[in-house]
Amino acid sequence: MSWHIVRGKQKYIILYEDYVDITKLVRELCFHRSLLSLINVGEPDQLASILNKELMGTYIYLSLKVKKTREVLSLLYDLGFSPLDLQVVKEESERAIFCAHCHTVFITDDHPHAVCEKCNITLSVTNHWSTFHHAFLGSFEFEGDSL
């Protein structure tokens, strides 16, 4: 798992799921003496009402499985949080891919090629990362033979 510490925020929240280990992140944030809340993500409705009360200057780490990350991200954007207010703690074994053809974001394992689960196109996974979609661009093969 990887993350970076963003300093100088009034408060930090870690949104987590039961089976994701967040101890290292918690330890590091405590080391920086930050005001910290841990929220176990359950029903998105409850989550919305909890997060709605948060003040400006709150910074959120999402330490969730990729699928849950997507649900929670769209909720956060709806609530007015921007990509600058949050960070996805990346899991090394799973990756979210944005399909260049149909815009579906889907989850695959760590492999240079992926087949879009919606339009079935084979994509080559680029290292172009979107801080908004929290996904890598899955693009087309640029070799003549594969066209």
Place this chain on the structure above:
Amino acid sequence: MYSFPFPFEEGQSHYFYKNNAVQMKNRTTVQITPNYLKEMKLKRDTIIKNPERCFVALDHTYEAQWEATLYIAKELALRYPDTFTMTSRKYGFTLNNHLLKEEVRFDYKVNKEPLNDIGKHVQEDLILMFQREGQLFLDAGQLCFPSNWSLAFNKGMAFMDIHRPVPGFQEGQLDRRIERFLLHLCPGDPFERSNWSLMAGETLNTHLETFPEWGKKRYSVTEDTVGNYVHVRVEVQKLHRLPKTYTILFTIHTHLLSLKELSKDLNKANQLYTILLSLPKPIEEYKGITPYKSHVMNYLEGVL
């Protein structure tokens, strides 16, 4: 009089990256060219078929969209009075487009996507960059004629992240320097630059989403077709700081000219030839020229 915007500086004989944005003399955002009707039809057809590829806007962008809409409409009416007239009302205006024979109402908050609406009257792609915490984010835009990129993917992304795939763009912190330049852009002091590439075919709406359809043309260029088929593709890009919302309006006007037409001017053909000779391989590949570059070089050698 329309003339193709040849992208190279006088005397330039090799390829290099730099911040090539220059202060704009005529302070315009858009330009009407003889292709207007043809391109407006293509633009509108493209939007109807695939709206999600052509327009994005995050919720907070409405005021800036409206400001950009007014900015462009006023310019159209002022610079092209025979073609556009604008009648103001308390909460909006009516635009008469005499070329398209249309009368369109723009009403504040009634038009839900004003940038998308005004974009249907200009040949340019229109992008709005929002400044937050020392960065610029692409939070709204209309994009119908992109050079192989996806607006949907780039939505909400920062300037530096958008440019991550451009080879060499981070060298010597060029990306940071360009970003700094953009952050200091002032209202009333617009800049412009051009971007160039070559393309096989004459397709303006080359979205990344449809790469398999148009990208394969790169492999069908032959010795016989290269002159008419390969085009120099130039994007004239203009950068305006909007005074009220402090958003940057980034307009992109894409122009195409076949190699054959360009080669009528031997100086220009020669300059293109020497610049192509010096083009670093990663950039040649990024621009998608590699599959047919040898045909282009042979063609230009033949002409010169």
